[in-house]
Amino acid sequence: MASKEEILAGLAEIVNEETGLETEAVQLDKNFTEDLDIDSISMMTIVVNCEEKFEVTIPDEEVKNLKTVQDAVDFIDNAQG
Amino acid sequence: MPRKVVVTGLGATTPIGGNVPELWKNALEGVSGVSKLEEDWVETYDLAVRIAASVSTPASEVLSRVEAKRLDPSGQLSLIAAREAWADAGFSAPNADDAEEVDPTRVATVFGTGIGGAWTLLSGWDTLREKGPRRVMPLTVPMLMPNGNAATVSMELKARRAAITAVSACASGTESFYQGLDLIRLGKADVVIAGGAESANHPINFAAFGAMQALSRRNDEPERASRPYDIDRDGFVMAEGAGAVILESEEHARARGARIYCELAGAGLSADAFHITAPDDAGTGATRAIAEAMESGEFVAEDVIHVNAHATSTPKGDIPEAGAVRNAFGSATDNIPVSATKSMTGHMLGGSGAVEAILAIKALTERTAPCTINLENKDPQIDLDVVTTPRELRKDGGVVVSNSFGFGGHNAVVAFRDY
Structure with missing residues (x-):
């Protein structure tokens, strides 16, 4: 099980891999669309890569609720359950 | 106009x-x-x-x-x-x-x-x-x-x-x-x-x-x-x-004061409607495409100083193209140096026509026809003046032509004129 800090760091690496954004830019209060300029197609790739990395399932209908980095970290943390 | x-x-x-x-x-x-x-x-x-x-x-x-x-x-x-x-x-x-x-x-x-x-x-x-x-x-x-x-x-x-x-x-x-x-x-x-x-x-x-x-x-x-x-x-x-x-x-x-390499003089298209992959043996489709490029570009065979041929190196394809060039340019063909640059690049399929047009443009502006490598024993059915080592072209004026043909019987020709 990854801690919340580890989830944030892992998510930042996945976002960097997909978009080229610096990992430091991926902070908890950032909105994926408005702050990080991540479109829905990139978001789906990020979600699937998170599922693989953290061994969780993120249902498609849940993705729209992951508006901020905090939302994603919390969801993954809970899903690790 | x-x-x-x-x-x-x-x-x-x-x-x-x-x-x-x-x-x-x-x-x-x-x-x-x-x-x-x-x-x-x-x-x-x-x-x-x-x-x-x-x-x-x-x-x-x-x-x-x-x-x-x-x-x-x-x-x-x-x-x-x-x-x-x-x-x-x-x-x-x-x-x-x-x-x-x-x-x-x-x-x-x-x-x-x-x-x-x-x-x-x-x-x-x-x-x-x-x-x-x-x-x-x-x-x-x-x-x-x-x-x-x-x-x-x-x-x-x-x-x-x-x-x-x-x-x-x-x-x-x-x-x-x-x-x-x-x-x-x-x-x-x-x-x-x-x-x-x-x-x-x-x-x-x-x-x-x-x-x-x-x-x-x-x-x-x-x-x-x-x-x-x-x-x-x-x-x-x-x-x-x-x-x-x-x-x-x-x-x-x-x-805007741009540097101008040359004029895109004309272009031609035709369809063989003959066979899905084989060229029409007589090259009549290709001849029509070259003829359209000449009409569209308002030039005659004697204006052509160089051809970059499609010439892919297949036994069947190279011959009809050579025939088409001769059909289109007649006796002037004897004085037209032809390069087959796929001998060096291989066949870039959908990219080849664009790259070969660039090579034709460079031949025109640099007044030099590029190489055809690996031509050791020319097929006697190829009645063209093929350039094997770089050849100087006429000093001024002129038109260069580049041919491309595709499976499906697609023939496309483009011609550039000295500017």
């Missing part, structure tokens, strides 16, 4: 050069871009064809990691060639909406491909079978669609007039000029980014073209495998590459 169309920018990435200066230098030096395939899948599938020509500068050395991962390999090559051409034309890149030098709504893209995103489609299929649907990349569709190259170039250069895809197999790159010429002549655009790209050196294509007996199996001598017009030619060599040319109305180019 139709508007005159000129060429103001060139860009290419090919097996014998990652940009136009390098391409031209190696075309004069007779460098072969063909080598042995080192990939594991050659052994895995026990392929009969084990040679190909890859771009000499890998796209990963030019594009950022993120740019590359969002594009099919053919899109990557398109982007590289288009950026070079755009910068070469003296435009700032990318062409921002507020740029004063050109109105984005008057700039069109016409970019061809023969196969489209073969790598993306087939890798996606592998992923589906091995890992399931959820792992298939969300960008798979835009990466595999044949209009992907035109869309990529259009987005990059903010070319908003239209983004058109010429798809006519190996004639695609040349067909782009035909469409671009009309857009500018008819006043529908001021600038056109015309070109073509292919990156389909995937095992399926070695198997499929191999099954047609279309590919050379000179596996032990890769550099000697592509040998257009030679009596011992045994097929073409698969290659990847892209070319892009900036076409512009003369008025537009002069108003």
